[in-house]
Amino acid sequence: MPQPQYPGPAGGETGQVRGRTQREIIWTRFKRHKLALVCAVILLVLYVAAFVGPWLAPYGFAEQNFTAINEAPSAEHPMGTDRLGRDQFSRVLYGGQVSLLVGLGAGVGSTVIGAAIGIFSGYFGRWVDTAGAGFTDFVIALPFLPVLIVLGAVFTFSPQIIALVLAALLWPTVARLVRAQVLTLRESEFVQAARSIGVSSFRIMLRHILPNVVGVMVVQATLVTGIAIISESILSFLGLGIQPPTPSWGNMLQDARTAMRELPWLTIFPSIMIITTVICVNFLGDGLRDALDPKAVE
C-alpha cells in the first residue's frame, strides 16, 4: 500500500513529517519485539553456520578416528566424540544442515500449497470452496504422527522427501487462515473496483489478494518451520527418518541413547540445538505476527 510522501526530513525545519513506508512501519514494530530480534539473529547464525559449516567443520561427518573415541568436549573436539571417534561438532554442523533444510523446505512448501488452496477456495467460493475447504478439513483430520511414522517405516526418506511429505501434511492451517482472510478481501472495495474495470480473476488474486495475505503466510511459514524441525527430529529419533551415517539432530540423539550416562555430551549438544532453534523460530513467528498485523495500533 503506497503511503503519501512528504518532502523534508522527519521533524525538520518545515515541521512536516515524512510519511513512513509500509516496510518502515513493519520494521519499527518488529524491532520493538526484542526477543524476536535476538532470535532472528540466532537463527541467521544457525542457518549460515549449517550451510557454510561443511567447509568450516574440522572433520567429516562420518570420519572415524579410533585414537580419539568417547572423548569429552575439549579444545580439539568442542562437543566431544562418540564411540567411533567421530567429531560431534562436525556432526552437529552437518546434522543442522539436514534438520534446518527440512524445516525451511517444509515451512515454505506448506505455505505455498496452503496459500494457493486458500486463495482459490476463498476467492472463487461455491464448489471450488466446497472442494478446497473440504480437502483442507480432510488432511487436518488425519492423525499426523502415525501417518508420518508409517511412511517413514515403509519408505527410505532423503531430507528432500521428508520436507515434501511434511509440507504435504502441514499446509491445512495455512490454507484455513488464508481462506478466512480472502473471504473478507474478496468483498472489499479495491477488489470490486478492479473487477469492475475488467481485471481478470487470476490477476486480481495475484496483484490484489496475494499481497494482502503475505503477512499471514510469512508468520505461518515460520511456525510450520518449527513444527517441521520437531517432526523430523522425532521421526529420525525413532529410526524412521534420516538414516545413518547421514547425521540429523534427531538421529544423533537416537545414537546417543546407548551411552547416556557415560557420554552425556552426545545427548546434550543436539538437544540444545533443537530446543534453541525451535524456541527461536516460535519467538520469531510471534514477533512477525505482531509486526505484520495490519490492524495493530501504534
Add this chain to the structure above:
Amino acid sequence: MLAYIVRRVLFSLLVLFFLSVAVFYIVALAGNPLAELRQNPQITGADLDRIAAIYGLDQPLYVQYGIWMRDMIFYGDFGISFRQRTEVTSIIADRIWPTVMLIGSSLILGLALGIPLGIYSAIKQYSTLDKTVTFLSFVGFSTPVFLLGLILQLVFAIYLADLLGYRIFPVSGMDTGSTLELLRSLALPVTALAVTSVAVYSRFQRSAMLDVLAADYLRTARAKGLSRKVVYLKHALRNALIPIVTIVALELVTLLAGAIVVETVFSWPGMGFLLIQSLNQGDYNVARAIIMIIGVLTVLFNLLADLLYSVVDPRVSYN
C-alpha cells in the same frame, strides 16, 4: 444441528476409510509377511503356497483389504502376527492398559496444574507469575516431547541416582511390583507428556478467563459488592471453564501422538512403543492394527471436540 452432526459423522467415516486404505496398501508395500519363511531351506515352494492360501495372502490386495476390514469391524479381529505367530488382538490387549494409564495420568496432571495457573495468570495479568507462566509455556510448546523425555531421563533417572547412590525413578520400563514402584516408574514419562498439556491448558484458561473478566455481568457482580472470591470463582470461572472442554478433547489427540514417542523413550510397554517395535521388526499386521486404533481415536476425539463446541456453548449455532 442434527444435519450438522450427521455431516460431521459421515465426514469422519470418510477420513477413516481413506486412512484404512492408505495404511493397508502402504504397509503392504513394505514386503511380504512370509519373506522370513521363504529363507528357510526346509520350507518348500509348495509349503509356502499352502501357508499363503491359509492366510489369504494368495488373494489380490483388494480382497485382502476387504477381509481385513470385515474382520476388524465385525469381529474386532486384527489378523495374525506372522512374526510372533499369535493373534494381533491378544498382543495388543496387554498393551492397552499401560497406555491408558500414561495418557490418563498426563491428562489429570495437565489439568490440575494448567487450569489453576491459567486462572491465576488471568487474575494477576502482567504480574511476574503471569509473565513467567507465559514464558515457560512458550518453552513448553517449543520442546519436542521426546527431548523432554531424554532430559528427564538423564537428569532424574541417571544423574540423580548417581548423586544419591539410590535410584528413585527407574530409567525405563514399567514396574508393577507395588503401587509405589508403579508410581515411581510412571513419574518421568507422565511428566514428559504432561508438560505440553500444562502449557496448552494454562494459555487457554488464561485467555478464556480474561474474556470473561471483561464481560459486563462481571462488572455488575463487582459493583453490587460481592467478594472477589465469589466473583472470580462463581461468576467468572464457571463460564471460563466451558471452552476448556473442547480443548481437552483436542489435547487427547496430542497426547495419543505424544504417547508413541514417550513410550519409546522410556520403553513403556504400551501401544505406542509396540507400534515402533513392530515397525522396526517388520511385524506389519500389528503396526496396521495400532495405526487404525490410534486413527479411530484421533478422528473420534476431533469429532467430539467439534460437537462439544456447539453443545457446551449455547452462543455457537450451526443453523
